[in-house]
Each structure stands twice: as structure tokens, then as C-alpha cells.
Amino acid sequence: MGMTMTQKILAAHAGLAKVEAGQLIRARLDQVLGNDITTPVAINEFEKAGFDKVFDNARINIVLDHFVPNKDIKSAQQSKQCREFANKYDILNFFDVGRMGIEHALLPEQGIVTAGDCIIGADSHTCTYGALGAFSTGVGSTDMAAGMAAGTCWFKVPAAIRFVLNGRFSPAVSGKDLILHIIGRIGVDGALYKSMEFTGPGVGSLSMDDRLCVCNMAIEAGAKNGIFPVDDVTIGYMTGRSRRPWAVYAADPDAEYDETIEIDLAALEPTVAYPHLPENTHTAAEAQAQRIPVDQVVIGSCTNGRLEDMEAAWQLLRGKKIASGVRGIIIPGTMAVYKECIRRGWAEAFIDAGCIVSTPTCGPCLGGYMGILAEGERCVSTTNRNFVGRMGHTGSEVYLASPATAAASALTGFLTDPRTI
Template identity: 70%
Template sequence: MGMTMSQKVLAAHAGLKEVKAGQLIEAKLDLVLGNDITSPVAINVFEGCQANSVFDNTKVAMVMDHFTPNKDIKAAAQCQQVRQFADKYDIKNYFDVGEMGIEHALLPEKGLVGPGSLVIGADSHTCTYGALGAFSTGVGSTDMAAGMISGKTWFKVPAAIKFNLVGELPKWVSGKDVILHIIGEIGVDGALYKSMEFTGEGVKSLSMDDRLCIANMAIEAGAKNGIFPVDDITREYIKDRFQGEPVEFSADDDAVYDEEYTIDLSKLRPTVAFPHLPENTRTVDEIGDTEVKIDQAVIGSCTNGRISDLRAAAEVLKGKHIAKGVRCIVIPGTQNIWLQAMHEGLFDIFIQAGAVVSTPTCGPCLGGHMGILAKGEKAVSTTNRNFVGRMGHIESEIYLASPAVAAASAVTGYITSPEKL
């Protein structure tokens, strides 16, 4: 019986010739990730185990991105604890204010993840790195601690769903629209503990930023991970960047999938997820002339804070102005993206349009800081979740969309397709 891409990565790291869905395995890790919220819990477990070293100080990454620059005393204490741990154990990949970025934008950029890698992270959106042909998944802080100590963890090998992508994306349709369309079709538990494997000739038309966005939101369909095949776009991205040795895995022709879907990219439309689940999707055509008035637009996050996302938003905003009463917050994913956007003149466009540009942070996405919603307020956001109270008050509302839709909505003051500007 053949294996899927994910199963091949897991088998290789477990030292096995083959693995099957449902099998329990122990596998060696290439990277263990934590952030300023999850790392302190893992450190407490680490110390409770009376561990006195990490398995490899080059294979642990800690990124201070959620509440930094520190928003309050508790956030400062959390970062202090992680900072001291990183110093004590000489953690080579510790990223703090001034060199940090949103973790799932930063690690690919730094070349810490790549084809064939096996990565766990104490953050649910660790599945992002599947865009590079890695098996990456979120775990709890206890598993993070065990991973830091042993360099290994256990997995139940996931079954898989195959998504055959055909065609090419039309103007104003992006990776965000692809994954929102898929989640709208299969639901937030449609891929529960399964691997979402993306394949087909349509993959080559997706940029790396599109793929990172799609893999990032695999968890919003309940998936264990999302993964793309390695191709020339992947190879070009990791060239002179990836610090490891790339290993390319492809699914066997007789690999077993629980389900298969074909997605014609050319037929997709800009898509918005209405409150309070990512599966509650409507295309801009289905929204029609219904006016959903917004108070805030957020363009950024580990889902859509990359340079192509900022360029798309700037293309919409150029020569226009944010609607009166609307706050528009732009958050580049990393310091390098921040610099690139600045040098390209995107900041001029954002500021002249009446938006603000933030340092890289997860801030508003999880209701942490830099854009909290008050009671009754509505936001259109390029983030990944729109659960009750996710970005602030439990009576606020979040509408998930692409950077182009978020920017267009900021201009009109209600959810709008960029095609209408």
C-alpha cells in the first residue's frame, strides 16, 4: 500500500520503511517551536522534569511575537522568563524585539524549515510550513517541553484528504480565498486529524505566499497538517535560505485518501468568512449589495502579513482614503518584510490613505493588543479565526478576508470587493 506525502515524512523520521493511518510512532524532530505565550508553560514543565539541557540548541526556536513589544507587566514577565531560558541554554534561534517577526512568517524566511522537515510548535498554526513540503503541526506546551528535552515526540499517523487544484487564480483572488472556499465546502471539522494534501497542475500557479497562507489555515478545517509537493517554486524559495538538507517526498500513485476534491482555481471568487466560524463563507457575489458596516480593518498576521499581501492592499489603497470612522491597521509579518514594504513605497500609500503601520506582532489576531474590538464593533481581518471574542469583546464580530478585500472594505466602510472600487 502506498503512502501520502505526510506519511513519507513521518516514516523517514521514525526510521520505518512505511507507516499507515492510525499507527502510533515515535519520530525525531528537526525543530521545536514556542512563542511568548506557550514557551513559559513549556519551560515550567521542562524544569519540573529536572532537565538540564535541550536536545540541540540549534533545533529549538522561540519567537516573542504575541504580546511584544510587551503590552503589560504579565507579558513582560513571560518574555523575561523565556529570555532567561534562552540565555541559559544558549538557544541559537531566539528572536526578540528588533529581530523578531510573526513566528510562522519568520521561520520560513530564516530558513529554519524546509522540504522534508518534521516540525512541532506550541502554536496551532505551525502547520504553515507544509507549504514547503514539511510535516509541521501544532502541539501543547507539555509536548513542546518533551520535544526540547528528547528531540522526539509521538504521532498518530494521520489519514489524508487530497485536494486536486486545477486552473489559475483570477485577478483579486488569492490563497486566502482558496482556503476559505475549501473550509466553506468541508467545514471546520471536515479534515479532523487528517492531512490536507494539495496537488495538481494548479499548484504551480500558486506563489509561495499563497501556499503558506493555505497551509496556515489547514487547522481551521480541523486538520493535523497541510502539505504541498516540492516544485521549482519551492526550490527557488529555499535556495541560499534553508539551513537544513532538503528532502523531497511525493505521494505514491497508490496512496490512500479518505476523500478527494477537485478545486478549479479559475472559478473562485473573493470570499469572506462571516461570524463566528471560518466555514461560514460567502463570495462577494453572494454578499451582493448587503452593507456590512465595519469599524476596523486588519491587514497582516501569520496568514497574510507577507510582502505580496501588503502589495495587494497597497494596490487597492493607492490614491484612496480610509472611510471616516474606520481604523485600518497594517502589520508586516517580519522586520525584513517591513523594510521591503517601506523601501517599495508601500508605507507612503498606507499612511496617505489614513492607515497605520505596526511593528510585526500577532497582537489583534488573538485579541491581545494593537487593535482590540469593543462591544458591537465589526472588523474585516486577514487573520485566520473569527470565533466569538477572538479579537476582543464577545459581542464584536470578525469577518475573515483577503488583503485586497480588507483594503477595499476599509475604503468604503463596509465589506466590499476590490472590483467595485
């Protein structure tokens, strides 16, 4: 029996001719990632273990993004600890205020991650980089510490589910709608510790921003990772961007999958995940019929803070005003995206529509700052989780949606299908 795409990458990084699902392996790492919340814990473990050097100062990435600019004394102390560690070990990929971005938008943009890589990050949404044909997964801070020191990590090789994509999206449908549809179909544990491998003729119609969004939320289905094949779209994105040569791996024709799921992209509709799980999905048309009022809209995050996401919001918001009583918060994913929004006049259009435009930060996504919800408030958000209390009070509600659906909802003041605007 052949190997899946993920298994091939892991075999290569373990120095093995073949691996099988369930096998324990020790694999070489191409990149290690941490942020301002998880890196301090990793630093403490690194020092406790007695390590006094890192395996490669060019392959460790520390991105201050969750509470940056710092929201309070504790976050300031955490950022200071990261800065001191980065200075001590001359960490080349250290991103602070002014250079930073939301980590999973920033690393692909900067060409730090590339096809064929094996990547760990002390953040669950590290699975984003599968969009580039890499194996990437989230780990705990202790594994991050060991990875920084040794440049290796232990893995249990995952089994896989194959998603065969056919057709292409209809207008106002995007990668966010696709991954919400999938999670609604298989559930939040439907791909538990498995690789979600996307294939089929429809893959070519998905932009890189769509793919990054889809892989970002693989963890919301319980997956170990999500991954797309390397095609012309991938190569076009990496050319002139990737800092290192890439490697292309493809699944064997006789690779074994636990399940194969066919999806017709043309049949998908704008989709919303109701509280309090990403699997609680409904179409935006259903939501609009229920006229569910909203207090806040957030467009951004590592899921939907990229340029295409900003453009989708701008297309709907330009020349209009958001509804009275709605707080509109727009957060570009990186400084480059932020700058491009300014250059194209989108930032001004957002402000004229009644929104605020923030420096890149995770902020409201995890209930950190820049958009905390009070009891009884509802938010339509392009983020990736809507658990109880995720964005504030345990009595608040978060509805996950695409940038187009979020922008449409900001204009009307209730959950709205963007196709009706």
C-alpha cells in the same frame, strides 16, 4: 497500498520503512518552536521534569511575537522568562524585539524550516510549514518541553484528504480565498486529524505566499497538517535561503486517501467568512450587496502578513483615503517585510491613506492588543479565526478575508468585493 506525502515524511523520521494511518510512532524532530505565550508553560514543564539540557540548541526556536513589544506586566514577565531560558541554554534561534517577526512568517523567511522536515510548535498554526513540503503541526506546551529535551515526539499517523487543484486564480483572488472556500465546503471539522494534501496542475500557479496562507489555515478545517508538493516554486524559494539540505518526498501513485476533492481555481471568487466560524463563507460580492458596515480593518498576521499581502493592500490603497470612521491597521509579518514596505514606499502610502503601520506582532488577531474591538463593532481581518470574542468584546464581529478584500472594505466602509474598486 502506498503512502501519502505526510506518511513518507513520518516514516523516515521514525526510522520505519512504512507507516499506516492510525499507527502510533515516535519520530525524530528537525525543529521545535514556541512563542512568548506557550514557551513559558513549556519551560515550567521542562524544569518540573528535571531536564537540564536541550537536545540541540540550533533546532529550538523561541519567537516573541504575540504580546511584543510587551503590552503589560504579565507579558513582560513571560518574555523575561523566555530570554533567561534562551540565554541559559544558548538557544541560537531566539527572536526578540528588533529581530522578531510573527513566528510562522519568520521561520520560512529565515530558512529555518525546509522541505522534508518534521516540525512541532506550541502554536496551532505551526501547520503553515507544509507549504514547503514539510510535516509540521501544532502541539501542547508539554509536548514542546519533551521535544526540547529529547528531540522526538509521539504522533498518530494521520489519514489524508487529497485536494486536486486545476487552473489558476482570476485577478483579485488569492490563497486566502482558496482556503476559505475549502473550509466553507468541508466545514471546520471536515479534515479532523487528517492531512490536507494539495496536488494537481494548478499547484504550480500558486506562489509560496499563497501556499503558506493555505497551509496556515489547515487547522481551521480540523486538520493535523496541510502540505504541498515540492516543485520549482518551492525549490526557488528555498535556494539561497534554507540553512540545511532539504529532502523531497512524494506520495506514492497508489497512496490511500479518505477523499479526493477537485477544485477549479479559475472559478473561485473573493470570499469572506462571516462570524463566528471560518466555515461560514460567502462571496465578497454577496457581502457587498448586503452593505455590511465595518469599523476596523486589520491586514497582517501569520496568515497574511507577507510581502505579497502588503502589495495587494498597497495596490488598492495607494493614492486613496480609507472611509471616515474606519480604523485601518496594517501589520507586516516580519521586520524584513516591514523594511521592504518602507523601502518601496508602501508604508508611506498606507499612512497617507489613513492607516497605521505597526511593528510585527500577532496583537489584534487573538484579541491581545493593537486593535481590540468594542461591543457591536465589526472588523474585516486577514487573520485566521473569527470565533466569538476572538478580537475583543463577545458582542463584536470578525469577518475573515483576503488583503485585497480587506483593503477594499477599508476604502468604502463596508464589506466590498475588491474587483469593484
